[in-house]
Amino acid sequence: MAEFFRYISLYRLFLVQRLKALMEYRVNFIIGAASTIFLQASSILAIWVVMQKVPDLNGWNYDEILLVYGLITLAKSINHMFADNLWTLGRVYIRSGGFDRFLVRPINPLFHLLADRFCQDGVGNFLVGVALVIKASIALDLAWTPLKLLALIVGVLSGGVIFIALNLLTCVTSFWIVDSVPVTRLVFDNHLFAQYPLTIYPKAINVLLTWIVPYGLASFYPASYLLDRDLGYLTWLAPLVAAFLLFIAYRAWEVGLKHYNSTGT
Amino acid sequence: MDAIVVDQLTKVFKIPKKDPGMVGALKSLFRPRFDAKTAVDHVSFKISPGEIVGYIGVNGAGKSTTIKMLTGVLMPTSGTASILGRDPHRQRVENAREIGVVFGQRTQLWWDLALVESLNLIARIYDLPADRYKQMLAQFAETLDLNDLLKVPVRNMSLGQKMRSELAAALIHEPRVVYLDEPTIGLDLIVKERIRDFIRTQCAATGMTVILTTHDLGDIEELCQRVLIIDEGRIIYDGPIHAIRDRFGKFREIKFETGGEPAAALKLPRGSEITSRENRVLQIRFDRTQVSASQIAAAVMKQVDVHDFSLSEPNLASIVKQIYNGALDTK
Amino acid sequence: MIRRFLREPPKYFAILSMVPKVFMAYQVWFWVSIVLNAIGMAILYFFWRAVYGSTEVIAGLTLNTTLTYILFAQVFRPLTDIDLIFEFGYGLREGGILHLLLRPINFQAMYYFQNLGTLGVQMVLQIPMALVATFVFGLKWHTDPAVWGAFLVSALLGFTALFFFVYCVACLTFYTTEVWGLGVLFFGMSIFLSGGLVPLAMMPDWLQAVVLAIPFSQALAVPINILTGITPLSEVPRIWLSQGLWVLGLWLVSNLVFKVAIRKVTVQGG
Numbered sequence: 001m002a003e004f005f006r007y008i009s010l011y012r013l014f015l016v017q018r019l020k021a022l023m024e025y026r027v028n029f030i031i032g033a034a035s036t037i038f039l040q041a042s043s044i045l046a047i048w049v050v051m052q053k054v055p056d057l058n059g060w061n062y063d064e065i066l067l068v069y070g071l072i073t074l075a076k077s078i079n080h081m082f083a084d085n086l087w088t089l090g091r092v093y094i095r096s097g098g099f100d101r102f103l104v105r106p107i108n109p110l111f112h113l114l115a116d117r118f119c120q121d122g123v124g125n126f127l128v129g130v131a132l133v134i135k136a137s138i139a140l141d142l143a144w145t146p147l148k149l150l151a152l153i154v155g156v157l158s159g160g161v162i163f164i165a166l167n168l169l170t171c172v173t174s175f176w177i178v179d180s181v182p183v184t185r186l187v188f189d190n191h192l193f194a195q196y197p198l199t200i201y202p203k204a205i206n207v208l209l210t211w212i213v214p215y216g217l218a219s220f221y222p223a224s225y226l227l228d229r230d231l232g233y234l235t236w237l238a239p240l241v242a243a244f245l246l247f248i249a250y251r252a253w254e255v256g257l258k259h260y261n262s263t264g265t
Numbered sequence: 266m267d268a269i270v271v272d273q274l275t276k277v278f279k280i281p282k283k284d285p286g287m288v289g290a291l292k293s294l295f296r297p298r299f300d301a302k303t304a305v306d307h308v309s310f311k312i313s314p315g316e317i318v319g320y321i322g323v324n325g326a327g328k329s330t331t332i333k334m335l336t337g338v339l340m341p342t343s344g345t346a347s348i349l350g351r352d353p354h355r356q357r358v359e360n361a362r363e364i365g366v367v368f369g370q371r372t373q374l375w376w377d378l379a380l381v382e383s384l385n386l387i388a389r390i391y392d393l394p395a396d397r398y399k400q401m402l403a404q405f406a407e408t409l410d411l412n413d414l415l416k417v418p419v420r421n422m423s424l425g426q427k428m429r430s431e432l433a434a435a436l437i438h439e440p441r442v443v444y445l446d447e448p449t450i451g452l453d454l455i456v457k458e459r460i461r462d463f464i465r466t467q468c469a470a471t472g473m474t475v476i477l478t479t480h481d482l483g484d485i486e487e488l489c490q491r492v493l494i495i496d497e498g499r500i501i502y503d504g505p506i507h508a509i510r511d512r513f514g515k516f517r518e519i520k521f522e523t524g525g526e527p528a529a530a531l532k533l534p535r536g537s538e539i540t541s542r543e544n545r546v547l548q549i550r551f552d553r554t555q556v557s558a559s560q561i562a563a564a565v566m567k568q569v570d571v572h573d574f575s576l577s578e579p580n581l582a583s584i585v586k587q588i589y590n591g592a593l594d595t596k
Numbered sequence: 597m598i599r600r601f602l603r604e605p606p607k608y609f610a611i612l613s614m615v616p617k618v619f620m621a622y623q624v625w626f627w628v629s630i631v632l633n634a635i636g637m638a639i640l641y642f643f644w645r646a647v648y649g650s651t652e653v654i655a656g657l658t659l660n661t662t663l664t665y666i667l668f669a670q671v672f673r674p675l676t677d678i679d680l681i682f683e684f685g686y687g688l689r690e691g692g693i694l695h696l697l698l699r700p701i702n703f704q705a706m707y708y709f710q711n712l713g714t715l716g717v718q719m720v721l722q723i724p725m726a727l728v729a730t731f732v733f734g735l736k737w738h739t740d741p742a743v744w745g746a747f748l749v750s751a752l753l754g755f756t757a758l759f760f761f762v763y764c765v766a767c768l769t770f771y772t773t774e775v776w777g778l779g780v781l782f783f784g785m786s787i788f789l790s791g792g793l794v795p796l797a798m799m800p801d802w803l804q805a806v807v808l809a810i811p812f813s814q815a816l817a818v819p820i821n822i823l824t825g826i827t828p829l830s831e832v833p834r835i836w837l838s839q840g841l842w843v844l845g846l847w848l849v850s851n852l853v854f855k856v857a858i859r860k861v862t863v864q865g866g
Contacts, residue, residue, distance in 0.1 A: 006392075013389050021377035024418075031777035039784035046793040050647055053654045053798055057646045101373050103338045105390055106361040112390075121780075182628035189632050192639055200646035205638070261340045261354065263278065 007111055014115040022120055029120050036080075036124030040073060043195070044132075060197045063139040064227060070132025071152075072194045072219035073125055075159025080122030083164045085113055087181060090174025099260070110168075110253055142226060151225045151235050158238035159218020163191070165245035166213060168253060175256035191215040197223070210234070214241050266350070268442055268474040269312040269335065273344035276305040276330050304330040306498035307344065314441070317468055317475040319489035319506070327498040328478050332444050335476070336366055348442055362391060365440035365473075367431050369447030374419045380430050381415040384437055391438035398437070405433040408463055425456035432463065436473075445477045449484055461487050515554050518577045519561055521547040524570035531568055534560050630724045633670065634732070637725070640666050640793075641733050655797045657826070660736075662795060665824045667735040669792040671726050674718035675755050675815045676790045678711050680766035681782060685775025697858075704854065708759055715755065738823065746832045747823040753839035754815035760846035761811040767850075767857035785810075791817025797826065814842055 022029045047069070051062035060068070093099040093113065102109040133152075142148070170187050174180035190208065194215040198206050209216035217238040225232030279299040305327040312318055322328050333339040335346050337353035337360050346353055353360040366373070374383040381402075388398040406412045409429045419427060428448060435443065445464070449457040465488060468475060477488060485492060485506060492509060494502035502512060523545050531539065531547075536555030541548045547569070551561055558576050565571060644666060648659040657665070697703065729735040738744060765782060769775050787793060790812040796804050807813050818835060821827040827835065 010389055013386060017375065017378055017382050017386055020382065021375070021418075024377065025774070027772070028774040028777060031774045031781065035777045035780035035784060038781050039787070042784050042788035042793070045788050049794045049799050049803065052800070054647055054649075054651055056650075057643075058649055096371070097368075098371055100333070100336075100338050100368065101371070103357065104336050104361055104364065104366045106358045106392075107390055121777075179624070182624050186628055186631055189635050192635060196639070196643060196646075201638075201642050205642075258340075261338070 007108075010107070011111075011115050015118050018118045032121045033124035033127070036121045037128055040125065040128045044069065044128075058197060058199045060199070063136045064223070065196065066132045067136035067140070067226065068197055068219045068223045069195050070129050070136060071155060071159070071222055072129075072191060072215065073132065074129030074156045075163055075215075075218035076191060077122045077125035077129055078156070078160025079163035079167060080125050081119055082122075082160075083114055083167060084119035084122065085117040086164075086167045086171040087184065088117075089113060089171050090178070090180045094174055094260070095178070109257065110250075140227070148226055151222055151232075155218060155222030155225075155235050155238055158242040159215070159222075161242035161246055162214055162218055162238070163188075165242065165249040168249040169245070172249070172252045172256040175259050187213055191218075194219045214238075214245075217241055266314075267311040268314040268316070268349060269310075269476070270347040271308055271310050271331075271335070271344075272346075274305055274308045274331070274334060274341050274346055275303065275343045276327075276334060276339065277342045278302045278304055303498050305334070305341075305495075308495070308498070308500050309344075310493060310500060310503055312474055312476070314474050315468065315472040316491060317464070317477060317488050319485040319492040320476050320478045320495065321480075321485065321492060322495035326495045328495055329446070331495065332446065332476070332478065336364060336444060337361065362438070363441050365435035365438065365443040367428075367435045367443075367445045367448055369428075369445075369450045372419060372427065372431065373434055374427075374430060376420050377418055379416050379418050380411065380422075380433075383419065383430075384415075384434060387434055387437060393438055401437050401439065405437065408466070409433055410459075425452050428452060428456070428460060429463075432460070436467065439471065439473075441473055443473050443475045445475060445479075447479055447481075448477070449479065449481050457481070457483065464488060515552055516550055517553050517558070518548060518550050519558055520575050520577065521549070521565055521569070521571050522573040523547055524572055532564065534564055537561055626721060629721075630728070633725050634728050637667065637670050637729060637733060640670065655795070657795060657797055661824060661826065663733070664735060665795050665820055665826065666792075667729040667733055668820050668823055669790075669816055671722055671729055671735075672719075672751070672816065672820060673790075673792060674715055674722060675751055675819070676758065676786050676792070676812055677714075677718065678755075678759050678762040679714070680707060680711070680759075680762045681769060681779045682775060683707070684766040685769035685778070704763065704850070707763070708756075711759055712755075738825075742829060743823060743825070746829060746836075747819050749836060750822050750832070750839060751815070751819040753836065753843055754811070754819055757839060757842035757846050758811045758815040760843065760850040763850040764846070764853045767853050770857045770860040786812050789813060790815065791820070795826065796821070811842060811846065814839055 044066070047065060048062070051057070051065070055061065057065060089099075093102075099109075102112040105112060136142075137144075166187050167184055170184040171180050173183050177183070190213045193201065193205060193209050198209055198216050198220040201209075206216070209220070217234065221232060221234040221238065223232075224230065225235045278301070280302055282298040282300055308327075308331060320328055320331070330339065334341050335348060335353055337357040340354045348360055349363055351360050351363075353364075373387075374380065375386070378386075384402060393401075406415065409432060411429060411433060414422065414426055414430060417426075419430065422430065432448070435445075448464070449460055452460065461484060464475065464477075467473065475488075477484060479485060489506060491504065492502065492506050493500055494509075502509065504512075518540070526545060533539070533549065534551075534556045537549050537551035539547065540550045547565070549561060549565070551558070562571075562574060565574075641663065644659065644662055648654070648662070652658065654662070726735075730737065762782075765778075768778060772778065789807055789810050791807060796807060796813065796817050799807065807817070818827075818839065822829075822832060822835070
């Protein structure tokens, strides 16, 4: 437990230093965050245009869709802010030999990797997510019972962990192959399905997004719960699935690290 | 007790064999075949606390592989390394607290952070007590002349400033064992001198043990009492620096000033050869295991009118250069 | 530019022929991007099917027309991929641009042909996407050569206009170090503004006006409208003319902008 608090306070320190460095490039910080907002704005604008023309999408109205979209964006932003460095593990750290630096220090190398770079661009995603959820909540006049609030938090946090675990699982391949980014994208891009209610997709895609790459647990199911729709109860499965995935991913990381230890790449 | 004990340390890399073309690529995907390359081959040595040991060899001789095993980054294929009584790989975290590493070409500082911020972070990573850290920081600010640099981000530093900062970063937690990889590479003479001075005084003051890999003979001559030479994964020399000369410096040179131009065909004993002749100066290099200086002098004087002659000691720089060129005859 | 090209064609063909070699280095990406694009296509496909769940016609477009439009927009998306921002931004940082300026070659022409070559290669690489669109999502291809001719001319004009526009924006990298953000921002804008997500006809008038006023749509929405028959053939000459004017205007502007921006490099050394 002492160890846990040590890491928390270390992370805070890393974060403060990172923000200080970012403040040196204040304009870049803003452009970075703004760029992700723009990216999201494109998709949201498209949804808005279309929903002007039709009353609903498979029984989901505009604001309900925004809720789904906002939830996945929030979960994604957690990964984007705190675990973006996973993408660069192979390119920036392993290939250059910079990864050795983590291994000669008395802390967990995965922690060091993640803490090394808080990604400011994720803040844009976070803000978009928060704005969308609030907007939808007001427009839909959602009744926030304590249980629903809990479902929201559980959904978003588990969703964030699911994103991180799947990215970790795929980025670990950079211990073996030159560039892990294609592998990561193959899995990561599936989250785009979860920007919309899963009911618009055929059964197979529903299964994929619920049980295999369970991004649906971050958006569609919590939204269903908040809107008292069918299958909303699956939200409560999200933390279990997230924990399971994280466990698998961390084991994979350990195997990758061991491989690195014996080959040095 | 020895600070570092290395016993029969061996690292064998498996290198995947690749057949050319698409078919070959597919084949190796399903049935990968490997070549074994022994990078470090049954290396053994012991280093006492407070020693500064130069570790030299050509690129690819196994230097960095050894260092990676000693720092816990790489796992040995066989044999053991023990740093202060610990297995550096199995007890990686505990070992990491006691060691400091400078990778000459790669920074361990944060590119965009002011030096003092980087040091703050490192102090926290190593769990340094705040007052001890303050003490060390003040001390390094003095000995490494960092006062003007503390507020400067690493990206704005010159090479020499960066290296001073790297040293501070590697030593701030008072490691008992330190690995320095090319700490003076690319620096000008004055800066080099300062860094050597710092390493020397720091060692004397703290009794830390240092393994230094370098291509710079000056580093070795000024810092190391002892040198390990590795070649093709094996230690071929382990001893004091001055003894390298006796061991490897088997060629010597003898220079004659002659009265007239010597005849074109000069008869010389076996194991000697003329390296240059001009303006009545004749230089002859000889292998002292085959022939003695007096034998050559006698032979030359018989054929030419000699005014003066001098014998030169082999120069350590040229020996080390030979070592790095891999041209060393180790038999 | 044209005159120079006619005078020194081999140089520019050499640049063109470099492009496939660069692409070979991205073999893995080739296979992976097929899957990624298929995911994107599937999302759009099911999204639009759901949109038409309770309506037959939206803004005069049937589900079939809309899906054809959307799928073609996916297949021909490389028309809007003009990578100059990173090229200028990072090329400049590495000092490569100064290097290029020393060569006896028209800078803009070189990049135009490089991007044209890239477009050609990317379109070849899109063949798997076209197959997916055709056999998985049921995209119907036109057989009328007149429509294809009209489309190709319009696409080339639109691509050229967009090239000059991106060229102007890329010159901004001479003033800022935030190349990545600029690139992502620009990319984000292009996705919607090219008209690849939603047919222009469905947009409110004011939004349509905005989208048409920014050249992304010239390279994608305008030619795809011709290809899907949303724009009738009788309209085509008028559209070619307006695209021609876009090209001319942006060519002038881009040269002006470059002249000003390059002073930043040559005078202040970057």
